[in-house]
Amino acid sequence: KTHVVALANQKGGVGKTTTSINLSAALTAFRKKVLLLDLDPQANATSGLGLPKTEGASIYEVLLGNATLDSKILPTAYARLDIVPAEVDLAGAEIDVARGDRYLHRVREAVRPVKESNAYDFILIDCPPSLGILTMNALAAVEEIVVPMQCEYYALEGLSVMLRLIDELSSSGANPHLRLEGIVMTMYDSRTNLAQQVVKEVYEHFSDQVYETLIPRSVRLGEAPSHGRPIIDYDPSSTGALAYRQLAREFLTRRNLR
Amino acid sequence: KTHVVALANQKGGVGKTTTSINLSAALTAFRKKVLLLDLDPQANATSGLGLPKTEGASIYEVLLGNATLDSKILPTAYARLDIVPAEVDLAGAEIDVARGDRYLHRVREAVRPVKESNAYDFILIDCPPSLGILTMNALAAVEEIVVPMQCEYYALEGLSVMLRLIDELSSSGANPHLRLEGIVMTMYDSRTNLAQQVVKEVYEHFSDQVYETLIPRSVRLGEAPSHGRPIIDYDPSSTGALAYRQLAREFLTRRNLR
Ligand SMILES: Nc1ncnc2c1ncn2[C@@H]1O[C@H](COP(=O)(O)OP(=O)(O)OP(=O)(O)O)[C@@H](O)[C@H]1O
Ligand SMILES: Nc1ncnc2c1ncn2[C@@H]1O[C@H](COP(=O)(O)OP(=O)(O)OP(=O)(O)O)[C@@H](O)[C@H]1O
Ligand SMILES: [Mg+2]
Numbered sequence: 306k307t308h309v310v311a312l313a314n315q316k317g318g319v320g321k322t323t324t325s326i327n328l329s330a331a332l333t334a335f336r337k338k339v340l341l342l343d344l345d346p347q348a349n350a351t352s353g354l355g356l357p358k359t360e361g362a363s364i365y366e367v368l369l370g371n372a373t374l375d376s377k378i379l380p381t382a383y384a385r386l387d388i389v390p391a392e393v394d395l396a397g398a399e400i401d402v403a404r405g406d407r408y409l410h411r412v413r414e415a416v417r418p419v420k421e422s423n424a425y426d427f428i429l430i431d432c433p434p435s436l437g438i439l440t441m442n443a444l445a446a447v448e449e450i451v452v453p454m455q456c457e458y459y460a461l462e463g464l465s466v467m468l469r470l471i472d473e474l475s476s477s478g479a480n481p482h483l484r485l486e487g488i489v490m491t492m493y494d495s496r497t498n499l500a501q502q503v504v505k506e507v508y509e510h511f512s513d514q515v516y517e518t519l520i521p522r523s524v525r526l527g528e529a530p531s532h533g534r535p536i537i538d539y540d541p542s543s544t545g546a547l548a549y550r551q552l553a554r555e556f557l558t559r560r561n562l563r
Numbered sequence: 564k565t566h567v568v569a570l571a572n573q574k575g576g577v578g579k580t581t582t583s584i585n586l587s588a589a590l591t592a593f594r595k596k597v598l599l600l601d602l603d604p605q606a607n608a609t610s611g612l613g614l615p616k617t618e619g620a621s622i623y624e625v626l627l628g629n630a631t632l633d634s635k636i637l638p639t640a641y642a643r644l645d646i647v648p649a650e651v652d653l654a655g656a657e658i659d660v661a662r663g664d665r666y667l668h669r670v671r672e673a674v675r676p677v678k679e680s681n682a683y684d685f686i687l688i689d690c691p692p693s694l695g696i697l698t699m700n701a702l703a704a705v706e707e708i709v710v711p712m713q714c715e716y717y718a719l720e721g722l723s724v725m726l727r728l729i730d731e732l733s734s735s736g737a738n739p740h741l742r743l744e745g746i747v748m749t750m751y752d753s754r755t756n757l758a759q760q761v762v763k764e765v766y767e768h769f770s771d772q773v774y775e776t777l778i779p780r781s782v783r784l785g786e787a788p789s790h791g792r793p794i795i796d797y798d799p800s801s802t803g804a805l806a807y808r809q810l811a812r813e814f815l816t817r818r819n820l821r
């Protein structure tokens with residue numbers, strides 16, 4: 306069975322793309338097959354895995370009904386990890402899709418045939434930093450959401466907005482199966498009170514929904530995308546690589562226990 | 564004469580809000596009168612200055628033509644610094660405005676009477692992390708853009724998208740007066756090669772458009788918003804406060820020299 310997971314948080318720069326890439330890569334190290342769907346017009350997940358941002362290569366045409374998702378899947382340099390890349394034109398999809406009908410279900414319909422083919426264990430969707438049409442489409446298409454969250458004040462403020470939205474989407478019937486899979490604390494710097502306070506606050510309010518794995522702030526994680534490589538390939542013994550391997554293990558264990 | 568300036572960058576988490584708040588506050592320390600317009604549904608500039616996110620208090624009604632901008636202006640705890648707050652409902656404005664006419668000129672029309680009253684030296688607009696309707700409205704409404712940019716690889720990638728857009732908007736006549744006022748390098752950590760390389764690359768390509776002031780990474784800047792205070796009030800002798808005061812001085816000097 307293929308699980309479809311969104312990496313979403315409307316707050317910008319919290320580690321959505323970094324977590325999409327590195328969780329995907331770490332899951333393949335546990336012999337899982339993963340498709341990473343880049344739904345952000347910035348196309349950071351695409352370049353972070355070393356692929357070009359080619360015009361026409363994104364899900365855009367699929368959202369308009371002019372192509373199948375299957376036809377947009379590309380291999381990466383990593384076995385068991387495929388990608389549907391993004392491109393700048395994807396920003397135009399927001400307007401085009403909004404003006405048509407079924408404008409919240411286009412990603413769900415695009416993903417369905419690939420999900421039902423069971424070719425992958427996981428389909429991970431990297432979302433843009435907003436609650437616009439593309440992100441809302443992703444939230445309607447997935448069963449579970451992983452919310453990356455920086456250990457900062459503004460990110461804490463935004464978390465309740467995101468969690469309220471998840472509740473609304475599932476209780477309203479827009480996506481009855483939708484659930485929060487977990488909150489990943491990112492860019493954790495144990496030397497600062499701010500980070501410690503934010504982590505403490507998140508644990509107090511959301512305890513069993515927060516991954517025990519804290520992703521540390523590590524410059525190697527910032528360097529890796531300029532080489533187009535996930536951290537477990539760029540610097541396998543770095544604190545970032547260890548943390549994302551740990552996160553993948555926890556991600557898999559939690560679901561076995563459910 | 565009132566200058567209208569957008570703080571914009573579609574890349575998330577690069578320091579748009581932190582720069583909006585702290586540049587605004589530092590400008591008032593140089594005896595300038597500033598109106599900060601929070602155009603982001605996340606309303607971080609609003610809470611970062613200690614104001615509540617009140618339903619109906621944002622520019623939303625003004626964009627729909629049901630109120631004047633003047634009626635939404637609130638004082639802050641700081642003399643010479645007023646704010647038009649944001650709220651979550653502002654996200655709904657994207658859809659409402661998109662479905663109406665003149666959907667790119669609503670912010671320009673809203674701001675015009677306040678700008679022409681010359682009540683302020685500067686109107687600074689904090690933009691959300693996207694190139695959607697709200698940001699495009701801001702780019703159509705201003706004469707100049709300040710682009711905050713974190714010293715990271717993905718931020719570097721996004722810079723050329725932003726600069727190309729500015730060129731297109733001014734050369735196409737959508738906003739003929741639009742110009743890049745400057746690029747502000749933020750969260751600079753002099754100990755990392757990554758930050759040094761990114762700064763070097765930006766200086767090489769955009770030399771005279773980059774502020775000489777580098778905003779250092781400083782946890783005090785991350786703490787200040789949880790107290791609802793700009794850095795020059797929260798910790799006046801911190802590296803962050805010195806840097807934003809210097810940025811304000813440079814921002815004023817550059818325009819006198821023009
Ligand atoms: N644990 C970490 N340590 C150090 N740097 C990190 C870490 N995680 C992410 N980064 C860096 O921080 C920046 C923001 O991360 P990233 O781009 O993944 O966030 P995002 O939520 O996807 O941003 P956006 O909202 O723009 O999509 C990037 O430059 C990234 O390289
Ligand atoms: N120079 C700095 N040193 C340390 N932390 C900083 C600095 N500048 C900003 N921050 C912190 O980094 C995070 C991102 O900054 P900020 O929210 O201002 O960026 P933004 O571009 O407005 O984000 P968004 O794209 O979500 O609107 C915030 O938590 C902020 O407190
Ligand atoms: Mg991203």
Ligand SMILES: [Mg+2]
Binds near residue numbers: 580603607689691
């Ligand atoms: Mg912001």
